Amino acid sequence: MRTKLDKNILWHLPLILAVFLQLWPIIFMASTSFKDMNQIFTSTLNPLPFPPTLNNYVAVLEDFPFWTYVYNTFLIATLVTVCKIATSVLAAFAFVYYEFKGKETIFNFMLLTFFIPITVLIMPNYLLMSKLGLLNTPWGVILPQIADGMGIFLMRQTIRGIPKPLLEAALLEGAGAIGILTKVVLPLIKPSAIAVTIFFFIHSWNEYFWPLLVLQDKENYTLPLALQMFISAEGGSEWGIAMAVAMLTSVLPLLLYLFCQKYILSTFLQSGVKG
Amino acid sequence: MKNIEFKAVKKKYDETTVIQELNFSIKEGERLVLLGPSGCGKTTTLRMIAGLEEISEGQLFMGGAVVNGVAPGKRNIAMVFQNYALFPHLSVWENITFGLKIQKLTEQEMTKRAKEALEILNLTGYENRKPKELSGGQKQRVALCRAIVKQSPYFLLDEPLSNLDAQLRQQARTELVKLHEIYKPTMIYVTHDQVEAMTIAQRIAIMNKGELQQIDTPENIYHRPANTFVASFIGTPPMNLLSAHVRDHWIFIGDACVPLDASWDKVIAGRSRIILGIRPEKCLLAGEKPMVPAEVSYVENLGSQRTLRLTLKNHENVFVSTKDFTQTANSTKGFSFRWEDVSVFDYKTGVNIGYPIKEGGKNE
Numbered sequence: 001m002r003t004k005l006d007k008n009i010l011w012h013l014p015l016i017l018a019v020f021l022q023l024w025p026i027i028f029m030a031s032t033s034f035k036d037m038n039q040i041f042t043s044t045l046n047p048l049p050f051p052p053t054l055n056n057y058v059a060v061l062e063d064f065p066f067w068t069y070v071y072n073t074f075l076i077a078t079l080v081t082v083c084k085i086a087t088s089v090l091a092a093f094a095f096v097y098y099e100f101k102g103k104e105t106i107f108n109f110m111l112l113t114f115f116i117p118i119t120v121l122i123m124p125n126y127l128l129m130s131k132l133g134l135l136n137t138p139w140g141v142i143l144p145q146i147a148d149g150m151g152i153f154l155m156r157q158t159i160r161g162i163p164k165p166l167l168e169a170a171l172l173e174g175a176g177a178i179g180i181l182t183k184v185v186l187p188l189i190k191p192s193a194i195a196v197t198i199f200f201f202i203h204s205w206n207e208y209f210w211p212l213l214v215l216q217d218k219e220n221y222t223l224p225l226a227l228q229m230f231i232s233a234e235g236g237s238e239w240g241i242a243m244a245v246a247m248l249t250s251v252l253p254l255l256l257y258l259f260c261q262k263y264i265l266s267t268f269l270q271s272g273v274k275g
Numbered sequence: 276m277k278n279i280e281f282k283a284v285k286k287k288y289d290e291t292t293v294i295q296e297l298n299f300s301i302k303e304g305e306r307l308v309l310l311g312p313s314g315c316g317k318t319t320t321l322r323m324i325a326g327l328e329e330i331s332e333g334q335l336f337m338g339g340a341v342v343n344g345v346a347p348g349k350r351n352i353a354m355v356f357q358n359y360a361l362f363p364h365l366s367v368w369e370n371i372t373f374g375l376k377i378q379k380l381t382e383q384e385m386t387k388r389a390k391e392a393l394e395i396l397n398l399t400g401y402e403n404r405k406p407k408e409l410s411g412g413q414k415q416r417v418a419l420c421r422a423i424v425k426q427s428p429y430f431l432l433d434e435p436l437s438n439l440d441a442q443l444r445q446q447a448r449t450e451l452v453k454l455h456e457i458y459k460p461t462m463i464y465v466t467h468d469q470v471e472a473m474t475i476a477q478r479i480a481i482m483n484k485g486e487l488q489q490i491d492t493p494e495n496i497y498h499r500p501a502n503t504f505v506a507s508f509i510g511t512p513p514m515n516l517l518s519a520h521v522r523d524h525w526i527f528i529g530d531a532c533v534p535l536d537a538s539w540d541k542v543i544a545g546r547s548r549i550i551l552g553i554r555p556e557k558c559l560l561a562g563e564k565p566m567v568p569a570e571v572s573y574v575e576n577l578g579s580q581r582t583l584r585l586t587l588k589n590h591e592n593v594f595v596s597t598k599d600f601t602q603t604a605n606s607t608k609g610f611s612f613r614w615e616d617v618s619v620f621d622y623k624t625g626v627n628i629g630y631p632i633k634e635g636g637k638n639e
Contacts, residue, residue: 163358163360165356165357165358165360166360166362168325168327168347168356168360169354169356169360169362170362170373171327171346171347171348172325172326172327172347172348172352172353172354172374173348173373173374173377173425174348174349174374174377174378175348175377176348179377183373184362187364188363188364
């Protein structure tokens with residue numbers, strides 16, 4: 001018993017440290033957002049705001065077009081997510097359901113896209129968006145992201161887990177491909193599809209680099225871009241306000257994750273186990 | 276006419292031929308069982324009828340029309356899968372009416388059919404349950420229910436009873452036959468279980484290595500097997516197959532010399548070696564003066580009968596089933612048989628060479 005406990009402590013120490021390191025910036029962010037300027041720049045370590053103030057939040061909501069940024073971000077994240085999940089499910093279904101020449105080759109090429117660094121794609125994508133006249137519009141951010149190799153891969157793994165006789169039974173009952181997809185496949189992969197949808201949404205919501213390149217006018221900015229305004233020299237490093245924006249930015253993804261945690265975990269576990 | 280006909284049908288996967296030229300037909304309203312060992316191509320054959328496997332060569336006729344290119348959903352087929360393939364996210368009722376909704380039947384007709392089927396299969400009251408809340412036997416009945424509500428002229432079953440325990444299986448067999456009597460569809464049933472085949476089938480098609488070995492009534496399959504494969508596949512223990520030499524009017528089994536019955540003269544004429552097939556229950560234990568002397572090497576008690584393994588001098592084994600518990604194994608000196616209980620096969624090909632023609636021109 002004793003040795004088991006010792007062993008557990010040994011294992012837990014580095015894990016606790018890792019969790020702390022992960023959480024520290026978030027705690028720091030939350031705490032700073034409730035502090036006024038004087039508390040932020042004290043010489044002593046004051047992890048908790050005393051007294052807490054809501055001034056930063058009031059400033060953000062009153063003096064900045066915060067809701068415009070929320071709308072921009074939400075529009076882009078929603079459209080990107082809808083497009084990505086639709087293409088992922090449709091492509092994955094085709095990879096499982098249809099037999100066609102070169103199926104494996106196409107799938108393997110698609111897997112290769114995982115390994116292409118995003119920086120390599122930025123030039124061609126930027127030029128393409130520029131030629132299409134989509135720079136400085138939400139569409140320029142959305143268009144290059146409507147399909148996702150990882151999404152197709154995850155959905156394919158899930159659909160492959162559905163026993164083939166189920167699809168055949170539906171086929172014999174007279175259902176067509178669309179019928180099988182909507183009446184049999186989608187209800188069965190719902191948990192995984194929800195998880196991947198949330199994953200896509202959070203990813204798109206937090207995206208910084210690509211919108212930074214495409215969006216130039218401030219009124220088109222998304223939340224992560226707006227955040228940068230408060231930290232740069234221009235905003236005079238308003239840490240309290242910056243942290244309040246950061247807090248508000250992370251609320252939605254955090255809530256989404258908390259509510260759908262079980263789907264997300266099971267999906268990633270499943271993709272590792274099944275093959 | 277809702278018959279099914281195979282004309283030179285072959286199935287190939289790349290270069291491997293898994294079904295060699297199939298030629299046979301299934302009559303309208305018939306109960307045909309496809310029987311054979313694992314990997315013999317029986318399920319592939321069934322799936323070709325269902326349209327779930329493409330036909331590589333030849334033609335498949337259903338109701339007189341070629342259906343090679345017809346989609347599974349358009350063949351008007353009901354099928355029961357080995358693992359039932361019930362939709363786990365739908366209730367029993369939704370599972371049963373799944374196909375009917377696609378067929379766009381009226382609500383009234385749908386309810387009528389589903390209720391009737393549920394009643395026949397004793398499932399009333401289970402309509403709102405999900406498949407995971409059902410036992411194996413109930414799932415199997417829901418699968419049957421889903422198949423019969425379609426009232427298709429073709430009813431395909433792929434080892435539907437293999438996941439049930441022995442007791443339920445017997446009950447389900449009776450239910451299946453009863454169901455068939457009600458709706459009279461053309462029924463094709465795949466199994467590797469010979470008891471199922473013998474009890475359910477009106478005709479059995481025995482397959483091996485992608486080839487049809489024999490298609491006939493259970494009676495003929497059992498008593499007049501077309502070749503040594505069928506003879507040894509059907510029956511527990513299987514038919515005894517003894518190699519024998521023929522000289523003049525005598526045949527030699529082991530070191531025994533048995534006079535050839537005159538009725539067989541014409542059939543066996545010209546052959547020097549044959550394979551003699553005798554069912555274990557047709558072998559008669561002999562205490563004194565057996566036709567073929569042998570020693571008892573093993574006795575198995577099955578409760579209602581005993582199976583004795585006799586070993587001939589040439590080390591060939593013969594199984595004898597007997598209900599006689601009085602005769603002790605020790606006093607057995609060998610076995611005898613009657614010539615009308617014998618099948619004779621070609622020594623090289625194993626094909627049944629036929630039976631003596633009875634006087635009056637009719638087969639025995």
